[in-house]
Amino acid sequence: MKNKIYNLAIIVCIALFSSCENAIDIKQVGRVTADVAFTNVSELENGLTGAYGFFDLTREVAMAVNYTDETAEGTENGGQGRTTGAIFNLNAASAAASTFWTNGYDRLNALNRLIEAADLIETNGAEEASKKNDILGQAYALRAxxxxxxxxYFTTDYTDDNALAVIKVDFVPSIADKLLRSTNGELYALIEDDLNKASSLIEDESNPIFVSKDFVTALRARMAAYRQDYVTAESLASSLVTKYPLADRTAYRLMFQDSDNSEIIFKLQRDVNGIYDNQPGSGTVAASGWIGGVTLFGANTPYFEIGRSLFNLIDPDDVRYDVIVDPVSIVAPDYTNTTDYRVEDVLQVNKYPGKPGQVLLNDNKVFRSSEMYLIVVEAKIARNDLIGAAEDIKALRDIRFGSDQPLPSYGSQQEAYEALLNERRVEFAFEGHRWKDIKRLGERANQGVERDPVDAAEFGMTATLPATDYRFTLPIPLVEFNGNPDLRTQQNPGYN
Known part of the structure; x- marks a missing residue:
């Protein structure tokens, strides 16, 4: 597997053998079932390659671009986002709801079939058995x-084990199954069990495009932070910070050109002529493709630009400015008093410039050590170690600026959380974190969506959305109710 790339034919094969049974479960001639789709370890490996192909961050980036304060309208905007994210129009019929739900279960379907099929495959010798275990370990980690x-996306409260989560599916269901939502606690238990299995089965792996034991640790650290289990989160995150030092300014630039992996724990590789080498759906969360295409049609054709409230947080001396802000941008010295704001202040996104052979096509960075670093900061704030948190924020900024930066001082936990949320806003701009960061940290930071008043007025955008708003949880989509009507009784608050 180490020398293979994502294979469209394999994905099509998985789609074929994962098709639903008909209503009376006729055993159709020629139907491809798991026992014939996977007959040996090599075919199981191909199935895992195909399962990797189901994972993509483009839609997550689009969710934050549309429904938070990362962007405003671009010069080439043809209406993208105006009736959805710009006014926070989100309901059970929205593309966001159906996209995250159906794509999530597509991934689980592929992985559950792979895991079940593995039980049917016998191995010949220790080497083949080890290879099979590694494949199975990666599948468990990806399922987690x-x-x-x-x-x-679908639970109302990450910290409440009794809150409803999603439908727990750790098997291959039949078309007759009408399942209801399980609790967070039940899903977290399944995730932990899968990660335990993954950790015991995965072989050591240093290539960040494949799931590794460090992937398992990073996912555990992120999940612990979301659950506010900060003892666990800090311990796990600290171990990865030690192993993956923060990138210096040169490496940081190269990282987003896919020429350096200094602080990358795991990423989804994207290849020219691969299955994601295409223009995504022009501002919608429903399509995938070039991750840079979430905001641009192509070079210098932005339909979304950097929101002014985000831009105002980024210091030009910070390497993140160079990575986020395209050099072709036009920056108005006094943007609040322009004659024609749309043409005098054009802030083009540069986070995903592309790779040789295709602009806007870049690898999707899933886990970076900077996230682990800021999880440690979050843990220190939670235990009221505001000095330690300030020192860590300064250390991160020292590296990003390439020079000694002032030591911040926080007078309260709320002030420290606000500083952390702003730091994450800059560090992970256009990486798909912002919507979930507001959901879990916004109330503690007294910060929700904060669009610049000029952007809001010029483009007809709703200026603010408090972190407590119900739209920081996605609704169960209508498409699910069509086949599972009883699930309507478990719809998330605000969408009934």
Whole structure:
């Protein structure tokens, strides 16, 4: 597997053998079932390659671009976002709801079939048995990640084990199954069990495009932070910070050109002529493709630009400014008093410039050590170690600026959380974190969506959305109710 790339034919194969049974479960001639789709370890490996292909961050980036304060309208905007994210129009019929739900269960379907099929495959010798275990370990880790992503978008409260999560599916269901939502506690238990299995089965792996034991640790650290289990989160995150030092300014630039992996724990590789080498759906969360295409049609054709409230947080001396802000941008010295704001202040996104052969096509960075670093900061704030948190924020900024920066001082936990949320806002701009960060940290920081008043007025955008708003949890989509009507009784608050 180490020398293979994502294979569209394999994904199509998985889709074929994962098709639903008909209503009376006729055993159709030629139907591809798990026992014939996977007959040996090599075919199981191909199935895992295909399962990797179901994972993508483009839609997560689009969710934050549309429904938070990362962007405003671009010069080439043709209406993208105006009736959805710009006014926070989110309901059970929205593309966001159906996209995250159906894609999450597509991933689980592929992985559950792979895991079940593995039981049917006999191995010949220790080497083949080890290879099979490694494949199975990666599948368990990816299933844990897929389930956590679903929980992240559809539960109302990450910290409440009794809150409803999503439908727990750790098997291959039949078309007759009408399942209801399980609790967070039940999903977290499944995720932990899968991660335990993954950790025991995965072989050591240093290539960040494959699931590794460090992937398992990073997912555990992120999940612990979301659950506010900060003792666990800090311990796990600290171990990865030690192993993956923060990138210096040169490496940081190269990281987003896919030429350096200094602080990358795991990423989804994207190849020219691969399955994600295409223009995504022009501002919608429903399509995938070039991750840079979430905001641009192509070079210098932005339909979304950097929101002014985000831009105002980024210091030009910070390397993150160089990575986020395209050099072709036009920056108005006094943007609040322009004659024509749309053409005098054009802030183009540069986070995903592309790679040789295709602009806007870049690897999707899933886990970076900077996230682990800021999880440690979050843990220190939670235990009221505000001095320690300030020192860590300064150390991160020292590296990003390439020079000694002032030591911040926080007078309260709320002030420290606000500083952390702003730091995450800059560090992970256009990486798909912002919506979930507001959901879990916004109330503690007294910060929700904060669009610049000029952007709001110029483009007809709703200026603010408090962190406590129900729209920081996605609704169960209508498409699910069509086949599972009893699930309507478990719809998330605000969408009934």
């Amino acid at each position: 990640y897929a389930n956590f992503q679903l929980v992240s």
